[in-house]
Amino acid sequence: MPWRPWRLSAGSAWKSAICEEYTHVFKEGIGRGGRLTICENEMLDTDNPILTITYYTKGTFLLQDNEASLNSFEEIFPLLKAKVEKERDETHVNCTDSEEEGPVNPTPSPSEHQLRDSLALLELDFTEFREHTQAKLPDAHNTNIYIQELKDELQQLKKNTSSSITELTRTIRDLQEENRTLRLQLCRLEEDTEKKGENFSRQLQEINDQLQKNTKDITLHYNTAPTTDKPNATNTECEPTTNLQQHRPHLPDLNLIQMFSSSWTLMENSWIPRNSSHTKESLQSDVAQQAMPTRSSENSQDTPHVLSL
Structure with a gap:
Protein backbone atom coordinates (compact mmCIF):
# COMPACT_ATOMS: atom_id res chain seq x y z
CA MET A 1 0.00 0.00 0.00
CA PRO A 2 1.60 3.35 -0.98
CA TRP A 3 2.13 6.02 1.66
CA ARG A 4 3.24 9.63 1.74
CA PRO A 5 4.75 11.47 4.71
CA TRP A 6 3.82 15.10 5.46
CA ARG A 7 5.63 17.45 7.77
CA LEU A 8 3.00 19.85 9.16
CA SER A 9 2.96 22.23 12.08
CA ALA A 10 -0.07 22.74 14.34
CA GLY A 11 -1.03 19.08 14.38
CA SER A 12 -4.23 19.63 16.37
CA ALA A 13 -5.45 22.18 13.83
CA TRP A 14 -4.87 19.76 10.95
CA LYS A 15 -6.66 17.00 12.86
CA SER A 16 -9.70 19.24 13.37
CA ALA A 17 -9.71 20.30 9.71
CA ILE A 18 -9.57 16.70 8.47
CA CYS A 19 -12.41 15.65 10.79
CA GLU A 20 -14.52 18.55 9.49
CA GLU A 21 -13.76 17.67 5.85
CA TYR A 22 -14.63 13.96 6.10
CA THR A 23 -17.90 12.79 7.63
CA HIS A 24 -17.12 9.21 8.72
CA VAL A 25 -13.85 9.20 10.64
CA PHE A 26 -12.72 6.55 13.10
CA LYS A 27 -10.31 7.94 15.71
CA GLU A 28 -7.84 5.91 17.74
CA GLY A 29 -4.78 6.76 19.74
CA ILE A 30 -1.31 5.27 19.32
CA GLY A 31 1.97 5.90 21.07
CA ARG A 32 3.01 9.55 20.66
CA GLY A 33 0.21 10.32 18.26
CA GLY A 34 -3.00 8.94 16.81
CA ARG A 35 -4.67 7.50 13.72
CA LEU A 36 -7.62 8.73 11.69
CA THR A 37 -9.35 6.09 9.55
CA ILE A 38 -11.67 7.63 6.95
CA CYS A 39 -14.50 5.20 6.07
CA GLU A 40 -17.18 5.17 3.38
CA ASN A 41 -20.26 5.10 5.66
CA GLU A 42 -21.35 5.26 9.25
CA MET A 43 -20.55 1.55 9.77
CA LEU A 44 -16.91 2.63 10.08
CA ASP A 45 -15.47 -0.44 8.35
CA THR A 46 -11.78 -0.08 9.18
CA ASP A 47 -10.85 -3.13 7.09
CA ASN A 48 -11.73 -1.30 3.84
CA PRO A 49 -11.00 2.38 4.55
CA ILE A 50 -10.86 5.19 2.03
CA LEU A 51 -7.79 6.72 3.64
CA THR A 52 -5.66 6.13 6.75
CA ILE A 53 -3.87 9.10 8.32
CA THR A 54 -1.36 8.55 11.11
CA TYR A 55 -0.12 11.65 12.94
CA TYR A 56 2.53 12.17 15.59
CA THR A 57 3.04 14.78 18.29
CA LYS A 58 6.05 16.26 16.50
CA GLY A 59 3.91 17.26 13.51
CA THR A 60 4.52 14.32 11.13
CA PHE A 61 1.53 12.99 9.18
CA LEU A 62 1.57 9.64 7.35
CA LEU A 63 -1.07 8.96 4.67
CA GLN A 64 -1.68 5.36 3.53
CA ASP A 65 -4.00 4.02 0.82
CA ASN A 66 -4.17 3.60 -2.94
CA GLU A 67 -3.00 6.20 -5.44
CA ALA A 68 -6.52 7.46 -6.15
CA SER A 69 -7.18 8.27 -2.48
CA LEU A 70 -3.81 9.97 -2.09
CA ASN A 71 -4.38 12.06 -5.20
CA SER A 72 -7.84 13.03 -3.93
CA PHE A 73 -6.32 14.18 -0.64
CA GLU A 74 -3.75 16.24 -2.50
CA GLU A 75 -6.57 17.99 -4.35
CA ILE A 76 -8.29 19.06 -1.14
CA PHE A 77 -5.02 19.78 0.65
CA PRO A 78 -5.01 23.53 -0.27
CA LEU A 79 -8.48 23.91 1.21
CA LEU A 80 -7.43 22.16 4.42
CA LYS A 81 -4.30 24.27 4.58
CA ALA A 82 -6.34 27.47 4.27
CA LYS A 83 -8.58 26.39 7.15
CA VAL A 84 -5.59 25.52 9.32
CA GLU A 85 -3.85 28.86 8.61
CA LYS A 86 -7.05 30.78 9.29
CA GLU A 87 -7.51 29.04 12.62
CA ARG A 88 -3.87 29.58 13.46
CA ASP A 89 -4.09 33.31 12.69
CA GLU A 90 -7.11 33.67 14.92
CA THR A 91 -5.32 31.89 17.71
CA HIS A 92 -2.24 34.05 17.16
CA VAL A 93 -4.24 37.30 17.46
CA ASN A 94 -5.82 36.17 20.71
CA CYS A 95 -2.48 35.22 22.19
CA THR A 96 -0.44 38.29 21.07
CA ASP A 97 -0.63 40.12 24.39
CA SER A 98 0.38 37.13 26.47
CA GLU A 99 3.26 36.35 24.11
CA GLU A 100 4.58 39.94 24.35
CA GLU A 101 4.57 39.78 28.12
CA GLY A 102 6.45 36.51 28.22
CA PRO A 103 10.10 35.92 27.38
CA VAL A 104 11.05 35.97 23.73
CA ASN A 105 11.99 32.48 22.45
CA PRO A 106 15.06 32.33 20.24
CA THR A 107 14.57 31.46 16.58
CA PRO A 108 15.48 27.80 15.91
CA SER A 109 18.55 27.29 13.78
CA PRO A 110 18.60 25.21 10.54
CA SER A 111 20.43 22.40 12.34
CA GLU A 112 17.59 22.16 14.85
CA HIS A 113 15.09 21.89 12.00
CA GLN A 114 17.13 19.08 10.42
CA LEU A 115 17.37 17.28 13.74
CA ARG A 116 13.62 17.51 14.26
CA ASP A 117 13.00 16.21 10.74
CA SER A 118 15.36 13.29 11.33
CA LEU A 119 13.67 12.43 14.61
CA ALA A 120 10.27 12.59 12.94
CA LEU A 121 11.41 10.22 10.18
CA LEU A 122 12.90 7.84 12.73
CA GLU A 123 9.66 7.88 14.68
CA LEU A 124 7.77 7.20 11.46
CA ASP A 125 10.03 4.26 10.59
CA PHE A 126 9.67 2.83 14.07
CA THR A 127 5.89 3.08 13.92
CA GLU A 128 5.80 1.36 10.53
CA PHE A 129 8.05 -1.42 11.81
CA ARG A 130 5.86 -1.96 14.86
CA GLU A 131 2.69 -2.09 12.78
CA HIS A 132 4.31 -4.46 10.33
CA THR A 133 5.40 -6.73 13.19
CA GLN A 134 1.93 -6.73 14.73
CA ALA A 135 0.42 -7.58 11.35
CA LYS A 136 2.78 -10.54 11.00
CA LEU A 137 1.98 -11.99 14.43
CA PRO A 138 -1.00 -14.11 13.18
CA ASP A 139 1.16 -15.43 10.36
CA ALA A 140 3.87 -16.35 12.85
CA HIS A 141 1.30 -18.18 14.97
CA ASN A 142 0.09 -20.14 11.96
CA THR A 143 3.69 -20.91 11.04
CA ASN A 144 4.34 -22.27 14.53
CA ILE A 145 1.27 -24.48 14.25
CA THR A 228 29.59 -142.51 -22.91
CA ASP A 229 30.68 -145.46 -25.03
CA LYS A 230 29.84 -145.61 -28.66
CA PRO A 231 26.35 -147.09 -29.01
CA ASN A 232 25.36 -150.05 -31.20
CA ALA A 233 24.34 -149.57 -34.73
CA THR A 234 20.76 -150.42 -34.03
CA ASN A 235 20.45 -147.77 -31.31
CA THR A 236 22.46 -145.08 -33.06
Whole structure:
Protein backbone atom coordinates (compact mmCIF):
# COMPACT_ATOMS: atom_id res chain seq x y z
CA MET A 1 0.00 0.00 0.00
CA PRO A 2 1.60 3.35 -0.98
CA TRP A 3 2.13 6.02 1.66
CA ARG A 4 3.24 9.63 1.74
CA PRO A 5 4.75 11.47 4.71
CA TRP A 6 3.82 15.10 5.46
CA ARG A 7 5.63 17.45 7.77
CA LEU A 8 3.00 19.85 9.16
CA SER A 9 2.96 22.23 12.08
CA ALA A 10 -0.07 22.74 14.34
CA GLY A 11 -1.03 19.08 14.38
CA SER A 12 -4.23 19.63 16.37
CA ALA A 13 -5.45 22.18 13.83
CA TRP A 14 -4.87 19.76 10.95
CA LYS A 15 -6.66 17.00 12.86
CA SER A 16 -9.70 19.24 13.37
CA ALA A 17 -9.71 20.30 9.71
CA ILE A 18 -9.57 16.70 8.47
CA CYS A 19 -12.41 15.65 10.79
CA GLU A 20 -14.52 18.55 9.49
CA GLU A 21 -13.76 17.67 5.85
CA TYR A 22 -14.63 13.96 6.10
CA THR A 23 -17.90 12.79 7.63
CA HIS A 24 -17.12 9.21 8.72
CA VAL A 25 -13.85 9.20 10.64
CA PHE A 26 -12.72 6.55 13.10
CA LYS A 27 -10.31 7.94 15.71
CA GLU A 28 -7.84 5.91 17.74
CA GLY A 29 -4.78 6.76 19.74
CA ILE A 30 -1.31 5.27 19.32
CA GLY A 31 1.97 5.90 21.07
CA ARG A 32 3.01 9.55 20.66
CA GLY A 33 0.21 10.32 18.26
CA GLY A 34 -3.00 8.94 16.81
CA ARG A 35 -4.67 7.50 13.72
CA LEU A 36 -7.62 8.73 11.69
CA THR A 37 -9.35 6.09 9.55
CA ILE A 38 -11.67 7.63 6.95
CA CYS A 39 -14.50 5.20 6.07
CA GLU A 40 -17.18 5.17 3.38
CA ASN A 41 -20.26 5.10 5.66
CA GLU A 42 -21.35 5.26 9.25
CA MET A 43 -20.55 1.55 9.77
CA LEU A 44 -16.91 2.63 10.08
CA ASP A 45 -15.47 -0.44 8.35
CA THR A 46 -11.78 -0.08 9.18
CA ASP A 47 -10.85 -3.13 7.09
CA ASN A 48 -11.73 -1.30 3.84
CA PRO A 49 -11.00 2.38 4.55
CA ILE A 50 -10.86 5.19 2.03
CA LEU A 51 -7.79 6.72 3.64
CA THR A 52 -5.66 6.13 6.75
CA ILE A 53 -3.87 9.10 8.32
CA THR A 54 -1.36 8.55 11.11
CA TYR A 55 -0.12 11.65 12.94
CA TYR A 56 2.53 12.17 15.59
CA THR A 57 3.04 14.78 18.29
CA LYS A 58 6.05 16.26 16.50
CA GLY A 59 3.91 17.26 13.51
CA THR A 60 4.52 14.32 11.13
CA PHE A 61 1.53 12.99 9.18
CA LEU A 62 1.57 9.64 7.35
CA LEU A 63 -1.07 8.96 4.67
CA GLN A 64 -1.68 5.36 3.53
CA ASP A 65 -4.00 4.02 0.82
CA ASN A 66 -4.17 3.60 -2.94
CA GLU A 67 -3.00 6.20 -5.44
CA ALA A 68 -6.52 7.46 -6.15
CA SER A 69 -7.18 8.27 -2.48
CA LEU A 70 -3.81 9.97 -2.09
CA ASN A 71 -4.38 12.06 -5.20
CA SER A 72 -7.84 13.03 -3.93
CA PHE A 73 -6.32 14.18 -0.64
CA GLU A 74 -3.75 16.24 -2.50
CA GLU A 75 -6.57 17.99 -4.35
CA ILE A 76 -8.29 19.06 -1.14
CA PHE A 77 -5.02 19.78 0.65
CA PRO A 78 -5.01 23.53 -0.27
CA LEU A 79 -8.48 23.91 1.21
CA LEU A 80 -7.43 22.16 4.42
CA LYS A 81 -4.30 24.27 4.58
CA ALA A 82 -6.34 27.47 4.27
CA LYS A 83 -8.58 26.39 7.15
CA VAL A 84 -5.59 25.52 9.32
CA GLU A 85 -3.85 28.86 8.61
CA LYS A 86 -7.05 30.78 9.29
CA GLU A 87 -7.51 29.04 12.62
CA ARG A 88 -3.87 29.58 13.46
CA ASP A 89 -4.09 33.31 12.69
CA GLU A 90 -7.11 33.67 14.92
CA THR A 91 -5.32 31.89 17.71
CA HIS A 92 -2.24 34.05 17.16
CA VAL A 93 -4.24 37.30 17.46
CA ASN A 94 -5.82 36.17 20.71
CA CYS A 95 -2.48 35.22 22.19
CA THR A 96 -0.44 38.29 21.07
CA ASP A 97 -0.63 40.12 24.39
CA SER A 98 0.38 37.13 26.47
CA GLU A 99 3.26 36.35 24.11
CA GLU A 100 4.58 39.94 24.35
CA GLU A 101 4.57 39.78 28.12
CA GLY A 102 6.45 36.51 28.22
CA PRO A 103 10.10 35.92 27.38
CA VAL A 104 11.05 35.97 23.73
CA ASN A 105 11.99 32.48 22.45
CA PRO A 106 15.06 32.33 20.24
CA THR A 107 14.57 31.46 16.58
CA PRO A 108 15.48 27.80 15.91
CA SER A 109 18.55 27.29 13.78
CA PRO A 110 18.60 25.21 10.54
CA SER A 111 20.43 22.40 12.34
CA GLU A 112 17.59 22.16 14.85
CA HIS A 113 15.09 21.89 12.00
CA GLN A 114 17.13 19.08 10.42
CA LEU A 115 17.37 17.28 13.74
CA ARG A 116 13.62 17.51 14.26
CA ASP A 117 13.00 16.21 10.74
CA SER A 118 15.36 13.29 11.33
CA LEU A 119 13.67 12.43 14.61
CA ALA A 120 10.27 12.59 12.94
CA LEU A 121 11.41 10.22 10.18
CA LEU A 122 12.90 7.84 12.73
CA GLU A 123 9.66 7.88 14.68
CA LEU A 124 7.77 7.20 11.46
CA ASP A 125 10.03 4.26 10.59
CA PHE A 126 9.67 2.83 14.07
CA THR A 127 5.89 3.08 13.92
CA GLU A 128 5.80 1.36 10.53
CA PHE A 129 8.05 -1.42 11.81
CA ARG A 130 5.86 -1.96 14.86
CA GLU A 131 2.69 -2.09 12.78
CA HIS A 132 4.31 -4.46 10.33
CA THR A 133 5.40 -6.73 13.19
CA GLN A 134 1.93 -6.73 14.73
CA ALA A 135 0.42 -7.58 11.35
CA LYS A 136 2.78 -10.54 11.00
CA LEU A 137 1.98 -11.99 14.43
CA PRO A 138 -1.00 -14.11 13.18
CA ASP A 139 1.16 -15.43 10.36
CA ALA A 140 3.87 -16.35 12.85
CA HIS A 141 1.30 -18.18 14.97
CA ASN A 142 0.09 -20.14 11.96
CA THR A 143 3.69 -20.91 11.04
CA ASN A 144 4.34 -22.27 14.53
CA ILE A 145 1.27 -24.48 14.25
CA TYR A 146 2.43 -25.76 10.86
CA ILE A 147 5.92 -26.46 12.22
CA GLN A 148 4.43 -28.38 15.15
CA GLU A 149 2.32 -30.46 12.77
CA LEU A 150 5.40 -31.26 10.71
CA LYS A 151 7.25 -32.31 13.86
CA ASP A 152 4.37 -34.61 14.85
CA GLU A 153 4.28 -36.16 11.38
CA LEU A 154 8.04 -36.67 11.44
CA GLN A 155 7.84 -38.32 14.85
CA GLN A 156 5.07 -40.64 13.65
CA LEU A 157 7.08 -41.48 10.53
CA LYS A 158 10.11 -42.35 12.66
CA LYS A 159 7.96 -44.57 14.85
CA ASN A 160 6.45 -46.39 11.86
CA THR A 161 9.88 -46.84 10.28
CA SER A 162 11.29 -48.27 13.50
CA SER A 163 8.38 -50.73 13.74
CA SER A 164 8.89 -51.80 10.13
CA ILE A 165 12.61 -52.35 10.69
CA THR A 166 11.91 -54.44 13.79
CA GLU A 167 9.36 -56.58 11.94
CA LEU A 168 11.69 -57.09 8.98
CA THR A 169 14.54 -58.07 11.31
CA ARG A 170 12.31 -60.64 13.00
CA THR A 171 11.22 -62.03 9.62
CA ILE A 172 14.83 -62.32 8.43
CA ARG A 173 15.78 -64.14 11.62
CA ASP A 174 12.92 -66.63 11.16
CA LEU A 175 13.90 -67.22 7.53
CA GLN A 176 17.51 -67.84 8.51
CA GLU A 177 16.42 -70.36 11.14
CA GLU A 178 14.18 -72.12 8.63
CA ASN A 179 17.00 -72.18 6.09
CA ARG A 180 19.32 -73.72 8.67
CA THR A 181 16.76 -76.42 9.45
CA LEU A 182 16.28 -77.22 5.76
CA ARG A 183 20.03 -77.50 5.27
CA LEU A 184 20.28 -79.98 8.14
CA GLN A 185 17.46 -82.05 6.68
CA LEU A 186 19.15 -81.98 3.27
CA CYS A 187 22.45 -83.17 4.76
CA ARG A 188 20.69 -86.02 6.55
CA LEU A 189 18.86 -86.97 3.36
CA GLU A 190 22.14 -87.02 1.42
CA GLU A 191 23.74 -89.22 4.07
CA ASP A 192 20.81 -91.64 4.01
CA THR A 193 20.90 -91.74 0.21
CA GLU A 194 24.63 -92.42 0.22
CA LYS A 195 24.23 -95.24 2.75
CA LYS A 196 21.43 -96.80 0.72
CA GLY A 197 23.54 -96.53 -2.44
CA GLU A 198 26.47 -98.25 -0.75
CA ASN A 199 24.15 -100.98 0.53
CA PHE A 200 22.71 -101.61 -2.91
CA SER A 201 26.19 -101.60 -4.44
CA ARG A 202 27.36 -104.20 -1.94
CA GLN A 203 24.32 -106.35 -2.61
CA LEU A 204 24.88 -106.06 -6.35
CA GLN A 205 28.52 -107.05 -5.96
CA GLU A 206 27.53 -110.09 -3.95
CA ILE A 207 24.98 -111.08 -6.59
CA ASN A 208 27.57 -110.64 -9.35
CA ASP A 209 30.10 -112.74 -7.45
CA GLN A 210 27.51 -115.44 -6.89
CA LEU A 211 26.51 -115.45 -10.56
CA GLN A 212 30.12 -115.69 -11.68
CA LYS A 213 30.76 -118.52 -9.24
CA ASN A 214 27.70 -120.43 -10.40
CA THR A 215 28.67 -119.91 -14.04
CA LYS A 216 32.18 -121.21 -13.42
CA ASP A 217 30.86 -124.24 -11.55
CA ILE A 218 28.44 -125.08 -14.32
CA THR A 219 31.10 -124.68 -17.00
CA LEU A 220 33.60 -126.77 -15.05
CA HIS A 221 31.03 -129.47 -14.41
CA TYR A 222 30.07 -129.65 -18.05
CA ASN A 223 33.67 -129.77 -19.30
CA THR A 224 34.65 -132.57 -16.87
CA ALA A 225 31.54 -134.71 -17.47
CA PRO A 226 32.48 -138.37 -18.64
CA THR A 227 31.66 -139.38 -22.23
CA THR A 228 29.59 -142.51 -22.91
CA ASP A 229 30.68 -145.46 -25.03
CA LYS A 230 29.84 -145.61 -28.66
CA PRO A 231 26.35 -147.09 -29.01
CA ASN A 232 25.36 -150.05 -31.20
CA ALA A 233 24.34 -149.57 -34.73
CA THR A 234 20.76 -150.42 -34.03
CA ASN A 235 20.45 -147.77 -31.31
CA THR A 236 22.46 -145.08 -33.06
CA GLU A 237 19.56 -142.84 -33.87
CA CYS A 238 17.93 -142.59 -30.43
CA GLU A 239 20.65 -143.19 -27.81
CA PRO A 240 22.83 -140.10 -28.31
CA THR A 241 19.88 -137.83 -27.86
CA THR A 242 18.73 -139.66 -24.79
CA ASN A 243 22.17 -139.67 -23.23
CA LEU A 244 22.65 -135.99 -23.95
CA GLN A 245 19.36 -135.10 -22.36
CA GLN A 246 20.22 -137.16 -19.32
CA HIS A 247 23.70 -135.73 -18.77
CA ARG A 248 23.03 -132.08 -19.79
CA PRO A 249 23.10 -129.89 -16.64
CA HIS A 250 20.49 -127.25 -15.90
CA LEU A 251 21.79 -123.87 -17.15
CA PRO A 252 20.47 -120.45 -16.07
CA ASP A 253 17.89 -118.90 -18.32
CA LEU A 254 19.18 -116.00 -20.46
CA ASN A 255 15.83 -114.19 -20.23
CA LEU A 256 16.03 -114.33 -16.45
CA ILE A 257 19.48 -112.71 -16.53
CA GLN A 258 18.26 -109.97 -18.87
CA MET A 259 15.23 -109.31 -16.64
CA PHE A 260 17.51 -109.08 -13.63
CA SER A 261 19.75 -106.64 -15.53
CA SER A 262 16.76 -104.40 -16.41
CA SER A 263 15.53 -104.43 -12.80
CA TRP A 264 18.94 -103.54 -11.53
CA THR A 265 19.26 -100.67 -14.04
CA LEU A 266 15.98 -99.24 -12.76
CA MET A 267 17.15 -99.55 -9.15
CA GLU A 268 20.50 -98.02 -10.04
CA ASN A 269 18.88 -94.94 -11.60
CA SER A 270 16.62 -94.50 -8.55
CA TRP A 271 18.95 -95.06 -5.59
CA ILE A 272 22.66 -95.17 -6.46
CA PRO A 273 24.22 -91.67 -6.06
CA ARG A 274 26.21 -90.07 -8.78
CA ASN A 275 29.53 -90.52 -7.00
CA SER A 276 29.08 -94.29 -6.63
CA SER A 277 31.79 -96.49 -8.08
CA HIS A 278 29.20 -98.64 -9.89
CA THR A 279 28.00 -96.72 -12.91
CA LYS A 280 25.54 -97.75 -15.53
CA GLU A 281 28.29 -98.75 -17.99
CA SER A 282 30.04 -100.99 -15.42
CA LEU A 283 26.76 -102.74 -14.63
CA GLN A 284 26.03 -103.38 -18.29
CA SER A 285 29.59 -104.74 -18.67
CA ASP A 286 29.04 -107.11 -15.74
CA VAL A 287 25.78 -108.34 -17.19
CA ALA A 288 27.46 -108.86 -20.58
CA GLN A 289 30.25 -110.87 -18.92
CA GLN A 290 27.66 -112.97 -17.17
CA ALA A 291 25.82 -113.62 -20.43
CA MET A 292 28.97 -114.64 -22.35
CA PRO A 293 29.73 -117.76 -20.31
CA THR A 294 26.12 -118.77 -20.70
CA ARG A 295 26.36 -118.62 -24.46
CA SER A 296 29.70 -120.42 -24.43
CA SER A 297 28.23 -123.08 -22.20
CA GLU A 298 25.39 -123.52 -24.63
CA ASN A 299 27.90 -123.90 -27.46
CA SER A 300 29.88 -126.33 -25.38
CA GLN A 301 26.70 -128.30 -24.85
CA ASP A 302 26.15 -128.48 -28.57
CA THR A 303 29.71 -129.65 -29.21
CA PRO A 304 29.46 -132.89 -27.27
CA HIS A 305 26.19 -133.54 -29.02
CA VAL A 306 27.91 -133.31 -32.37
CA LEU A 307 30.84 -135.42 -31.19
CA SER A 308 28.56 -138.05 -29.87
CA LEU A 309 27.01 -138.33 -33.28
